[in-house]
Amino acid sequence: MRRPEPEALLIGGRSGAGKSSVGWEVAALLRAADVAHAYIEGDTLDAVHPTPDGDPDRSGITERNLAALWANYTDLGxxxxxxxxxxxxxxxxxxxxxxxxxxxxIIRVLLTASDATVEERLTARELGSELQQQLRRSAFMARHLERHVPDGTRRIATDGRPVGDIAADVVAATGWKSPESPETISRAGSAN
Structure with missing residues (x-):
């Protein structure tokens, strides 16, 4: 019997757009609907210093670590x-x-947020010395992502919205269904 094709929901966006919060809530909604999945925060896959020789953007170590984790998850089905x-x-x-x-x-979702929202979120989160650098990089990435994401990428605004509502929109973009129900996961499972 042939294994089903793997599916990857990629949630991207500038720093402060809400990726981690939404990712964890997406995972919670999927668990509540008994939809099998693995959740990985990509930032943890290349957190190494100094940069590996010949891998200045750390994409090689990201790929190696992701492959190792994915092998473990696929062994679990x-x-x-x-x-x-x-x-x-x-x-x-x-x-x-x-x-x-x-x-x-591959399913791509780009979370978006205004400069004001991002500044508020990052100011609350960044307690160390890198706030100004994070704000500059976030603004640059917002422009870069908007110009360079492939056609078909779903954009979801996060400004002033509860994380449960955003996550429900992200899950709806996947088309993933609960094994017990023919219905796509709905907002009924989202946090208030």
């Missing part, structure tokens, strides 16, 4: 991945997922 990382939705990053997951169906 997993075929769906929820993955958060700023640039994951870019076409230039697709090779990582093709290599590590073996040619998955």
């Amino acid at each position: 997993c075929r769906r991945l929820v993955y958060t990382n700023t640039a994951s939705v870019l076409g230039s990053e697709e090779w990582i997922f093709r290599s590590a997951l073996g040619g998955p169906r």
Whole structure:
């Protein structure tokens, strides 16, 4: 019997757009609907210093770590991945997922947020010395992502919205269904 094709939900967006919060809530909605999946925060896959020789953007170590984790998850029968990382939705990053997951169906969601929202979120989150750098990089990435995400990328605004509502919109973009129900996961499972 042939294994079903893997599927990867890539949640990207500028720093402060809400990727981690939404990713965790997406995972919670999927668990509540008994939809098998794995959740990985991509930022943890390349957190190494100094940069590996010959891998200045750390994409090689990201691919190796993702492949290792995915092998463990597929041994458990997993075929769906929820993955958060700023640039994951870019076409230039697709090779990582093709290599590590073996040619998955890719679903791209770009979370967006205004400069004011991002500044409020990052100011509350960044307690160290990197706030100004984070704000500059976030503004740059917002422009870069908007210009370079592939056609078909679903854009979801996060300004002033509860995380449960955003996550429900993200899950709806996947078309993933609960094994017990022919209905797509709805907002009924979202947090208030």
